[in-house]
Amino acid sequence: MENAPHRKIEVLGPGCARCKETYRVVQHVVEKEQLPFDVEKVESIERMVELGLMATPGVVIDGKIVVYGRIPKADEIRAILAKA
Amino acid sequence: MSPWAAALLGLGAVACWLALYLSLSRISGWLTYSVLGLAEGKHVSSAVEFLVFEVPKVLLLLTAVVFAVGIVRSYFTPERTRRILAGTRESVGTVLAALLGVVTPFCSCSAVPLFLGFVTAGVPLGVTFSFLISAPMVNEVALVLLFGLFGWKVAAIYMGTGLVIAMASGWTIGRLGMEDQLEPWVRKVRAGDGEEPIVAIGWRDRIGFGLEALREIVGKVWPYVVAGIAVGAAIHGWVPTNFMAKFMGKDVWWGVPLVVLIGIPMYSNAAGIIPVVQALLGKGAALGTVLAFMMSVISISTPEIIILRKVLRPKLIAVFVGVVTVGILLVGFLFNALL
Numbered sequence: 001m002e003n004a005p006h007r008k009i010e011v012l013g014p015g016c017a018r019c020k021e022t023y024r025v026v027q028h029v030v031e032k033e034q035l036p037f038d039v040e041k042v043e044s045i046e047r048m049v050e051l052g053l054m055a056t057p058g059v060v061i062d063g064k065i066v067v068y069g070r071i072p073k074a075d076e077i078r079a080i081l082a083k084a
Numbered sequence: 085m086s087p088w089a090a091a092l093l094g095l096g097a098v099a100c101w102l103a104l105y106l107s108l109s110r111i112s113g114w115l116t117y118s119v120l121g122l123a124e125g126k127h128v129s130s131a132v133e134f135l136v137f138e139v140p141k142v143l144l145l146l147t148a149v150v151f152a153v154g155i156v157r158s159y160f161t162p163e164r165t166r167r168i169l170a171g172t173r174e175s176v177g178t179v180l181a182a183l184l185g186v187v188t189p190f191c192s193c194s195a196v197p198l199f200l201g202f203v204t205a206g207v208p209l210g211v212t213f214s215f216l217i218s219a220p221m222v223n224e225v226a227l228v229l230l231f232g233l234f235g236w237k238v239a240a241i242y243m244g245t246g247l248v249i250a251m252a253s254g255w256t257i258g259r260l261g262m263e264d265q266l267e268p269w270v271r272k273v274r275a276g277d278g279e280e281p282i283v284a285i286g287w288r289d290r291i292g293f294g295l296e297a298l299r300e301i302v303g304k305v306w307p308y309v310v311a312g313i314a315v316g317a318a319i320h321g322w323v324p325t326n327f328m329a330k331f332m333g334k335d336v337w338w339g340v341p342l343v344v345l346i347g348i349p350m351y352s353n354a355a356g357i358i359p360v361v362q363a364l365l366g367k368g369a370a371l372g373t374v375l376a377f378m379m380s381v382i383s384i385s386t387p388e389i390i391i392l393r394k395v396l397r398p399k400l401i402a403v404f405v406g407v408v409t410v411g412i413l414l415v416g417f418l419f420n421a422l423l
Binding site for chain 1: 161162163166189190191193194196197198200201202204269296300391394395
């Protein structure tokens with residue numbers, strides 16, 4: 001597991017409180033469960049448009065939107081990451 | 085939980101809510117004069133009674149409406165709204181956009197991605213602005229507070245004029261043909277397909293969304309409500325009744341432009357501003373002036389303009405701010421003249 005290449009989770013949002021909270025939730029789950037993901041906070045509007053994201057915050061795994069427009073719960077992220 | 089138990093629980097919650105709401109005035113009087121032993125007719129007692137009555141009342145109303153709106157919003161995703169708007173004629177779209185602005189989930193930090201999502205999918209610029217103006221202005225928290233503090237007439241006037249300003253501004257911007265005033269990179273982007281995630285949503289999820297909205301919105305705004313009402317209570321008890329008439333009365337013609345000028349750059353959510361508004365009204369400020377102040381504070385703000393600058397050229401921003409400002413001024417003057 002340690003040496004497996006890390007996949008990318010992007011947390012998209014222009015830097016509002018909800019987006020920071022979402023980043024914190026995702027980061028927390030990844031660290032606690034020691035999952036092979038790199039979590040990145042993305043504030044670029046171009047990226048949001050490219051992905052077709054219209055409501056922030058958005059959680060994106062490998063370029064695919066999994067949650068958007070609300071702050072996800074830790075359990076929800078855990079379940080999503082287990083399946084991803 | 086079985087559906088029956090859930091329904092029973094729901095009914096119980098509604099009954100508790102009603103019982104509390106209806107007995108609030110008795111409870112607050114009892115608390116102020118019996119428990120705290122304050123003398124009737126004093127400034128401090130009237131301020132305290134106001135506070136212990138208004139805070140729970142507004143919070144109760146807020147809880148009910150935010151929950152209900154959370155459920156309603158689970159039916160309106162931004163994608164669905166966009167699809168509706170992209171497929172209608174511009175005239176109908178402008179009206180529809182303002183109405184959808186009320187029920188589509190919207191947070192001012194999503195304004196830009198949403199704006200781009202609409203424009204790049206072929207929603208006309210005017211229609212997009214109609215949505216963008218109505219969404220923050222006609223907001224459920226504002227409506228609840230207005231209803232709770234001033235009754236349904238003021239709430240309805242606010243909602244009606246807010247929608248009209250959004251539609252009229254959107255229509256005007258549409259007529260001006262300012263598509264060339266988008267930043268060049270915006271015109272180049274292709275819309276992401278923005279497919280709606282296919283998730284089956286049941287009643288249980290919708291109630292979950294309602295509760296989530298409750299936690300997120302009420303959990304966040306209650307300190308503002310309390311602080312705002314406290315300011316209101318202070319003014320209520322101590323400032324002379326007609327104090328505000330001098331600055332914000334009906335006959336002070338410069339009152340409306342002055343408050344709009346102060347309000348436009350300010351940023352506050354509805355919860356923070358309305359109790360202050362109530363205090364102003366109670367002390368002789370005219371309704372038109374106060375509505376104009378409130379609309380200008382919650383509809384446009386400096387942070388929103390800074391964010392929008394990333395996608396709009398200064399000229400279009402100026403037109404946007406100008407058109408909305410004129411609309412708010414007209415509402416202010418109109419109500420001062422009529423009422």
